[in-house]
Amino acid sequence: MNVVLATLNAKYIHTSLAIHYLKAFCKDEFPIELAEFTIKDPAMNIVSDLYSRKPDVIGFSCYIWNIEETITVIDMLRKVLPDVKIVLGGPEVSYDTDHWMDRLKDVDFIIMGEGEETFRDLLRQIASGDNKYHFVFGLAYRKNGQAVINPGRPKLDLNDIPSPYRFAEDIPSLPNRVVYFETSRGCPFSCQFCLSSIEVGVRYFDIEWVKAELTYLIDNGAKLIKFVDRTFNIKREYAMEVFQFLIDNHRGCVFQFEITADIMRPEVLDFLSEHAPPGVFRFEIGVQSTNDPTNLAVQRRQNFAKLSRTVNKVKSSLKIDQHLDLIAGLPHEDYDTFRRTFNEVFALRPEELQLGFLKMLRGTGLRRDADKYGYIYMDRAPYEMLGNDLMPFSDIVRIKRLEDVLEKYWNSHRMDRTMEYLIGSAYPSPFDFFQKFGDYWESKGWSRIGHQLEDLFTRLWSFLQEDAAEGLDMDVAFGLLKIDYYLQHKYKPRKTWWEDRLDKKEWTTGLKWAAERLGMDERELNKKAVLDRLPFDYGAFLADGRPDRTGGGSALLVLYSGEDAPPQLTAMPIPDSWVTEPDASSPSKSF
Incomplete structure (x- = not known):
């Protein structure tokens, strides 16, 4: 008897512990193949793979994230393998089992709850041809076209379960x-x-x-x-x-x-x-x-x-x-x-x-x-x-917008310094920031298109410019966004998402000045470093997390060594050659 146990995982990197347990528990009596797919795999590909294995019995481990995709696969399988025994198990079908037996006419059996012993006993009945399914506790099956749901099974002694690993x-x-x-x-x-x-x-x-x-x-x-x-x-x-x-x-x-x-x-x-x-x-x-x-x-x-x-x-x-x-x-x-x-x-x-x-x-x-x-x-x-x-649907929709930008901006850790400033100083509360930004994100239609790293920065900057929150210092926000952008690269970025950069004279004099202070070769520094300016004392910011603007700002040197090493940030006083008259047309010009 050829037995295949399958599941559709949420992602490729996931594995199904459940079907490994079933295989381990039954392996001394029944050889079992495991087949793991993902919910993103085309149903035709999954069915083709399972069909090629020529199963007599095929089982699916079912969860809320894969049940509907699994049903599509079952519908196709029944048409191309009309005689195969189809078994479902897992938390999604262990409750309201009568509903599933009624809805899924192509399914022969459902295992309810802990499945190791139940699945082995079911295979014994199928293999022997006795078909005395009423003896299998924890099983739902069909008899004369009617669903029969057996009593549950006592819990296993966990020490009786072989290793699934x-x-x-x-x-x-x-x-x-x-x-x-x-x-x-x-x-x-x-x-x-x-x-x-x-x-x-x-x-x-x-x-x-x-x-x-x-x-x-x-x-x-x-x-x-x-x-x-x-x-x-x-x-x-x-x-x-x-x-x-x-x-x-x-x-x-x-x-x-x-x-x-x-x-x-x-x-x-x-x-x-x-x-x-x-x-x-x-x-x-x-x-x-x-x-x-x-x-x-x-x-x-x-x-x-x-x-x-x-x-x-x-x-x-x-x-x-x-x-x-x-x-x-x-x-x-x-x-x-x-x-x-x-x-x-x-x-x-x-x-x-x-x-x-x-x-x-x-x-x-x-x-x-x-x-x-x-x-x-x-x-x-x-x-x-x-x-x-x-909580009406309108509130759910708004909170979902918040959840979207929370995932992209806080949980991803792409701009931790900027986030901490915005939620700690510039907005009344974290919820208010993420909600307003989420609403703005949706209003721009960005939820329906993709994004790259640079887009995350430009979209946040666009929001901050339009929102102009009362507690927001635009120059500080811009400086922190620069730092976070630089730190997202392993190698010196070829371009930046902002227009304003050091002019050639500032870059040349600044590079020479930085090389002298750090005792580095100027040409090597030119290949691996970025120079920029900040409107606050970066050293003080590292010490207490507050962007202090009273000292006239800092020169920022970002040194990239490549490979897996993070870039090194060094802050120094602004060189005299960089001091210019403020230009209100661009936030960074007032640095």
Whole structure:
């Protein structure tokens, strides 16, 4: 019997842990091929590949991000492989299973919930020809044209599951893909918007097994391992042992964890602050909302003061990047309340702030209570909310504009100095800046066209010129944009996006002056350096983050060494030969 397990990942760099588990659990009885695609792959290409494998049984791992694309593939497969047994599994079809059996007539079986034992038992029934599917707990099947949904299956002992990581064919791709890894299953919390709240209790894999599997992955070249545990730090001793093991054995691999920040103990924070290697750990923290009535409505316990303490402590160590999550559209949160949530979380200055929109997932309590809050939402995946009693669709649309520029300008870290100035000094709050800029971006039609690096700078500059915010110093903003632009290049840029540059005389005298001060060869400096002027004292700016204009400005030397080394910035007093009368026609002329 030829069995193929397939899935459509969101991106090429992702891998499907689920189908690897199924293959590992069944491998002693049934040889299984794995076939991973992406949601961007043409359906014809996917079907052609699967058809060439001549499967007797084909299974698909289904999630909100791939279910509709998977259905298209299934419709085509059934036409070209009329006798193949089609099996679905995964969180998207594990709830409202009767709906899926009714909608997808081409599907023979659906596995609900944890699938290792269920899938193996199903294959045994198909291979034997007995077809006694009523004996397979956790399975939905068809009998005489009618859908039959069996009772659920007791949870597995995790120590009975073979390793999903030790397939020789996976080794070549380990350095180039995200490796998903779990040390536990289940979640201790009951957040009503999350599927993890449905599974009661947390089960752990044996700690020595975890260490052995991590060692194997690191030994074979894994570069990024993402732990999928819903709350990695819920069991402190277990988490500490894993942290210590990775500190001792990381060999440059990066590890990402989902943590609950408000329960992180001070001794754990102190340990990480002292011992964590810089850049090796990343934390993802789901804040979602700081509004107490909202958290109460979705049964989410959260102490924002303690969460802030953890984020600030981790940030001060300068060793661990943090990714904080927010959800727009939760109950009891209108536009103004969400604005407050956004600003309170942004004040923590996470390296990344991910703004998502509530999805009414099948099986969750919030979907069952949708009418209570007046929710309207997409009928098909990803089931994103379109509005509720407090946040109409018009507000959702505006916040989406904010989210777009937040991703491009804050999370991308292309112009950190400019961003910090704008949100810290020039605008009333971070939310107000990103919202106004997002609205402007949409009004220009830029959301419907692509962009290159230079476009991000010119579009922001265009917005700042037109908006003319009361607290904005245009000369300072222009100077910071220059710095950020220079820092985005590994080699000396051939052109700049602004018109005003040093004239030939200023460049010649400035180059000679800089070469003498730095003790460098003038010709070599000319090949690798850029000279510019700033309206503020750059050295003072580096010290306290404030652009001080009282000293008459700075000359800026940007030296590029190429390869992977970042450019070096050196600030010096303005040379006498550069002093000119101010020209109000251009911001940079008043430097």
